[in-house]
Amino acid sequence: MAEIVLEGITKRYPDGAVAVRDVDLTVADGEFVILVGPSGCGKSTTLNMIAGLEDISEGTLRIGGQVVNDKAPKDRDIAMVFQSYALYPHMSVRENMGFALRLAKTDKAVIREKVEEAARILDLTEHLDRRPANLSGGQRQRVAMGRALVRAPKAFLMDEPLSNLDAKLRVQMRTQISRLQQRLGTTTVYVTHDQTEAMTLGDRVVVMRGGVVQQVGTPQHLYDQPRNLFVAGFIGSPAMNFLHATLEEGLLRTAVGDLPVDAGLRGRLERADAPRDLIVGLRPEAFEDAALVDPDLPGARFTATVDVVESLGSDVYAHFTEEGWEPATSADLAELAADSGTAEAGGGGHQIITRLGTTTRVREGGRAELYVDTSGMHVFDPRSGANLTRREAAADGR
Amino acid sequence: MARAGKRHAAGWAVANVVVVAYALFPVWWIAALSFKDPTTLTDGNFVPVKWTWDNYRGIFETAEFTRALVNSIGIALIATVIAVALGTMAAYAVARLRFPGKRLLIGLSLLIAMFPPISLVSPLFDIERALGLFDTWPGLILPYMTFSLPLAIYTLSAFFREIPWDLEKAAKVDGATPAQAFRLVIAPLAAPGVFTTAILVFIFCWNDFLFAISLTSTQSARTVPAAIAFFTGSSQFQQPAGSIAAAAMVITVPIIVFVLLFQRRIVAGLTSGAVKG
Amino acid sequence: MPGAAAAARLSAGARQERRLGWLLCAPAVLVMAAVTAYPIGYAVYLSLQRYDLRFPDRAEFVGLGNYAAVLSSPFWWEAFGVTLFITVVSVTVELVLGMALAMVMHRTVLGRGTVRTAVLVPYGIVTVVAAFSWQYAWTPGTGYLAALLPAGEAPLTEQWPALGLIILAEVWKTTPFMALLLLAGLALVPEETLRAAMVDGAGGWQRFVRVTLPLMKPAVLVALLFRTLDAFRVFDSVFVLTAGAHGTGSVSILGYDNLFTALNLGIGSAVSVLIFLCVALIAFAFVRLFGAAAPGSGEGGR
Numbered sequence: 001m002a003e004i005v006l007e008g009i010t011k012r013y014p015d016g017a018v019a020v021r022d023v024d025l026t027v028a029d030g031e032f033v034i035l036v037g038p039s040g041c042g043k044s045t046t047l048n049m050i051a052g053l054e055d056i057s058e059g060t061l062r063i064g065g066q067v068v069n070d071k072a073p074k075d076r077d078i079a080m081v082f083q084s085y086a087l088y089p090h091m092s093v094r095e096n097m098g099f100a101l102r103l104a105k106t107d108k109a110v111i112r113e114k115v116e117e118a119a120r121i122l123d124l125t126e127h128l129d130r131r132p133a134n135l136s137g138g139q140r141q142r143v144a145m146g147r148a149l150v151r152a153p154k155a156f157l158m159d160e161p162l163s164n165l166d167a168k169l170r171v172q173m174r175t176q177i178s179r180l181q182q183r184l185g186t187t188t189v190y191v192t193h194d195q196t197e198a199m200t201l202g203d204r205v206v207v208m209r210g211g212v213v214q215q216v217g218t219p220q221h222l223y224d225q226p227r228n229l230f231v232a233g234f235i236g237s238p239a240m241n242f243l244h245a246t247l248e249e250g251l252l253r254t255a256v257g258d259l260p261v262d263a264g265l266r267g268r269l270e271r272a273d274a275p276r277d278l279i280v281g282l283r284p285e286a287f288e289d290a291a292l293v294d295p296d297l298p299g300a301r302f303t304a305t306v307d308v309v310e311s312l313g314s315d316v317y318a319h320f321t322e323e324g325w326e327p328a329t330s331a332d333l334a335e336l337a338a339d340s341g342t343a344e345a346g347g348g349g350h351q352i353i354t355r356l357g358t359t360t361r362v363r364e365g366g367r368a369e370l371y372v373d374t375s376g377m378h379v380f381d382p383r384s385g386a387n388l389t390r391r392e393a394a395a396d397g398r
Numbered sequence: 399m400a401r402a403g404k405r406h407a408a409g410w411a412v413a414n415v416v417v418v419a420y421a422l423f424p425v426w427w428i429a430a431l432s433f434k435d436p437t438t439l440t441d442g443n444f445v446p447v448k449w450t451w452d453n454y455r456g457i458f459e460t461a462e463f464t465r466a467l468v469n470s471i472g473i474a475l476i477a478t479v480i481a482v483a484l485g486t487m488a489a490y491a492v493a494r495l496r497f498p499g500k501r502l503l504i505g506l507s508l509l510i511a512m513f514p515p516i517s518l519v520s521p522l523f524d525i526e527r528a529l530g531l532f533d534t535w536p537g538l539i540l541p542y543m544t545f546s547l548p549l550a551i552y553t554l555s556a557f558f559r560e561i562p563w564d565l566e567k568a569a570k571v572d573g574a575t576p577a578q579a580f581r582l583v584i585a586p587l588a589a590p591g592v593f594t595t596a597i598l599v600f601i602f603c604w605n606d607f608l609f610a611i612s613l614t615s616t617q618s619a620r621t622v623p624a625a626i627a628f629f630t631g632s633s634q635f636q637q638p639a640g641s642i643a644a645a646a647m648v649i650t651v652p653i654i655v656f657v658l659l660f661q662r663r664i665v666a667g668l669t670s671g672a673v674k675g
Numbered sequence: 676m677p678g679a680a681a682a683a684r685l686s687a688g689a690r691q692e693r694r695l696g697w698l699l700c701a702p703a704v705l706v707m708a709a710v711t712a713y714p715i716g717y718a719v720y721l722s723l724q725r726y727d728l729r730f731p732d733r734a735e736f737v738g739l740g741n742y743a744a745v746l747s748s749p750f751w752w753e754a755f756g757v758t759l760f761i762t763v764v765s766v767t768v769e770l771v772l773g774m775a776l777a778m779v780m781h782r783t784v785l786g787r788g789t790v791r792t793a794v795l796v797p798y799g800i801v802t803v804v805a806a807f808s809w810q811y812a813w814t815p816g817t818g819y820l821a822a823l824l825p826a827g828e829a830p831l832t833e834q835w836p837a838l839g840l841i842i843l844a845e846v847w848k849t850t851p852f853m854a855l856l857l858l859a860g861l862a863l864v865p866e867e868t869l870r871a872a873m874v875d876g877a878g879g880w881q882r883f884v885r886v887t888l889p890l891m892k893p894a895v896l897v898a899l900l901f902r903t904l905d906a907f908r909v910f911d912s913v914f915v916l917t918a919g920a921h922g923t924g925s926v927s928i929l930g931y932d933n934l935f936t937a938l939n940l941g942i943g944s945a946v947s948v949l950i951f952l953c954v955a956l957i958a959f960a961f962v963r964l965f966g967a968a969a970p971g972s973g974e975g976g977r
Binding site for chain 2: 689691692693695696697699700702703704706707708710711713714715717718721776779782783788789790791792793794795796797798799800801802803804805807808809811812847851852855856858859901904907908910911914915926927930931934935940943944946947948950951954955958
């Protein structure tokens with residue numbers, strides 16, 4: 001077990017393309033850190049550099065206090081779980097799990113004992129002598145985990161280990177991985193493109209985009225205090241709603257009405273020399289059916305047409321739309337939309353997604369009045385993407 | 399509908415029969431010749447009237463043939479083993495490793511795949527005489543393995559490319575050196591491909607005629623195809639046709655059996671290199 | 676200089692990989708270079724010499740004299756014409772037959788294995804053996820096929836019939852190989868695309884010409900390139916069937932005769948070099964004119 005320290009890690013390809021730029025990150029001993037971002041953001045490249053499967057162009061990588069930049073993967077004492085599992089098809093489950101120990105010339109009896117123990121933990125005992133081809137997807141995934149487990153390495157590296165499983169199994173394995181990691185206390189770096197996985201699994205989450213780290217923090221911190229538009233839009237499902245706004249006479253004028261700006265925020269906006277055009281970000285839970293809210297509560301109220309109502313039992317998500325709502329535009333948002341595929345889906349008009357109380361009586365096609373709680377509102381600079389509402393810029397990185 | 403389907407099926411059946419007949423006609427003819435009694439050899443009958451094993455007995459009594467058979471088997475086997483070994487190493491490098499000069503290797507083997515062997519006959523004839531390799535086993539093994547190397551490299555690298563990359567990464571992370579990753583993970587998975595390639599290379603070496611008649615002068619290294627061409631018959635008064643046919647059958651039947659046993663692999667091997675490149 | 680920096684920063688893993696790559700390729704490259712590059716260079720050298728094996732002492736440098744002798748000789752041009760004829764006709768026939776064969780193998784359900792197996796028989800047979808079979812078949816006295824001809828006809832002793840039989844032998848032997856390559860190309864045509872064309876109203880022939888052929892073009896070109904080069908080197912069948920007599924000698928036969936009958940290494944080498952240049956030209960033309968994806972060119976960058 002060990003601490004993993006990345007200092008100014010950069011990956012530059014011979015053709016000059018930069019896949020990862022100047023990443024600084026300290027993964028504490030026993031910590032579970034998630035690298036998350038859209039495809040091509042450099043998260044897998046970063047993981048491969050930690051594993052030694054790709055060269056580090058610049059920067060220093062330390063595992064357990066030792067600089068390992070120039071060490072081959074085999075000398076780094078790390079275990080890795082691959083997206084494709086990469087099980088050796090010509091070896092039985094037992095041989096797969098024991099392969100690393102065999103290479104390390106471990107005593108046969110010890111290998112047997114360790115493999116069987118890992119198999120017990122992962123519920124694979126009865127499959128030990130089968131070939132990977134005869135296992136189900138979930139079982140293969142567990143063998144891949146087992147292969148990492150038996151080695152008791154300094155660190156686990158996981159490259160989207162759950163993305164080949166179906167939804168239900170994925171949730172199951174997620175809990176199992178989380179439990180295992182806590183029990184073993186092994187430093188773990190986990191790559192995923194799924195923000196739900198990132199939020200539920202990690203001690204800390206690293207959001208990456210275009211090879212650059214956007215923000216590092218606990219899941220809750222990223223959710224509450226996103227540093228910029230990209231993080232705000234990436235973290236959370238359904239995603240944060242973004243509205244175009246103009247700052248006039250101490251009020252933010254938006255399509256859903258004038259939103260009040262409190263004294264603290266006004267001060268920060270003035271200090272930041274905020275432009276007149278801004279983007280306001282509101283999470284779905286900032287909205288509520290006005291009929292369910294005390295009319296004296298401070299906040300804004302507006303009326304809109306109900307487009308779609310999705311009732312999930314515990315929650316009701318209502319999509320609202322209205323003539324003349326203009327979408328907020330910025331490079332960051334365009335990239336997020338492209339990544340999630342919503343850019344093409346379009347379907348005309350801008351929508352606001354809200355999470356309402358289950359007792360709401362809004363109906364599809366009808367009109368409803370909505371209440372907006374502005375206390376959790378974020379205000380972004382459309383040009384830089386920076387969040388102008390954040391109180392503590394120093395809170396990053398824990 | 400059903401009738402059209404039946405007519406369709408009948409059409410395909412006829413096509414199949416035509417194809418099979420087309421493939422087997424010359425084989426049958428040479429087989430028939432080999433079983434013909436010397437007195438009926440020239441009757442031109444499609445089926446032997448008088449069956450006999452005499453032609454076979456005759457050729458196995460002459461050193462001319464038995465020696466050539468030993469040469470053929472030995473030379474083709476050795477050339478195959480070496481070509482497949484070298485080809486496996488190079489194909490692994492081509493399919494799996496990053497290193498400068500890879501294009502050069504691919505270009506070189508492509509060049510040799512297209513190389514006209516006759517262009518090499520004159521210089522090799524002179525060089526081998528100078529080196530004392532003329533009319534020896536190594537003198538034939540060398541050109542055979544060289545000309546089958548491109549075949550081996552293409553077929554094998556196509557097979558290697560089908561082995562998922564992650565496996566090798568996994569082996570490296572599991573603590574294997576690149577050489578161990580090759581030996582313990584890739585090689586066992588590549589074994590079927592290697593075997594297929596070996597069959598193809600063996601057939602290639604077995605088939606050669608030009609080098610065999612150009613680079614040999616006596617029985618000491620002459621292979622069967624070349625020996626057949628110089629057959630005079632087991633006795634002076636006998637037409638060599640019967641002997642030639644029998645000798646031809648002896649070198650044909652094992653290959654056909656091999657081809658039939660491993661047809662699926664051979665088809666895969668023949669096409670993988672060419673189509674996927 | 677990012678390049679230099681990167682080179683200096685190659686980790687142990689990458690250096691190891693690079694060294695292993697070179698190490699693994701070295702034996703193959705050495706063998707191929709030693710057995711082809713050196714001799715072809717030596718052939719060029721020999722072709723510039725007067726070098727008669729009967730009079731080895733009189734070897735002397737004659738410049739391009741041998742080439743002039745070859746290129747002004749009617750034998751070369753006849754052999755060249757014969758080779759070209761054999762190549763063009765046999766490859767054309769092979770392409771058509773091979774395509775038909777590939778279609779049969781692709782579409783047939785019943786007895787698919789039998790057909791595939793049968794088709795491999797000609798591939799497995801030694802060319803010389805097949806050539807002998809054809810020779811006996813067509814030789815009056817031993818042959819069943821010759822017996823079908825009017826008495827006194829000996830097709831192997833006349834130029835055009837003999838050429839036809841050489842082509843027949845070549846076609847028989849190599850069509851299966853062509854068919855297998857084309858079959859692999861056919862497998863690359865998605866069934867759904869053909870169904871879509873059918874729904875769009877394309878008939879069988881239109882589907883073949885407008886959908887199947889364009890999609891399998893790379894496979895066709897590779898097969899054509901390989902077979903063309905192979906046919907241009909034709910030797911075994913000619914040697915056995917006619918030994919190059921009656922105006923049926925290919926360039927390879929000419930080269931062989933110059934070496935072993937005339938024992939003239941200088942002229943023989945000049946012929947060798949000329950054949951090499953022809954083959955290089957054909958390959959170049961294929962790649963240039965048709966954009967044939969040379970096997971291996973696609974992965975060079977990887």
